[in-house]
Amino acid sequence: MFKFNIVAWNVHGIRSQTKRVKIMDYVSKLKADILLLQETHLLQSEEKCLSDSNYSIIFSSCYNSRQRGVSILVHKRIPFSSALTPAERC
Structure with a gap:
């Protein structure tokens, strides 16, 4: 059985590089496998x-x-492939 650490977070905006760095550092400490960010x-x-x-x-x-x-992000240690084409994303 696989166990994943999934983190969901309403970040209330992540356009600032300083805020992005802080969030990604914290997520790294949480050892998130899958990251779900809302209100980016x-x-x-x-x-x-x-x-x-x-x-x-x-x-x-x-x-x-x-x-x-x-945004949905997956840690690179997790094997994953997407079925979506780039035109379907935004």
Whole structure:
């Protein structure tokens, strides 16, 4: 049986690099396998900033006037492949 450490977090905006670094450092200490971020407020051009040496972005819905964005990240030690095409993401 597999055990995953899943962290869900309403980050109330993660556009600031300082805030992103603090959040990702904390998530690293939690040893999150799967990270679900709500209210990221990221623009499509900024979504790559969440991808680092430890996590891959699996899904990201970008900020717009009605939605404030969510992102799903999976730790790179977890084997994962996505069935979504890039056109279906944002």
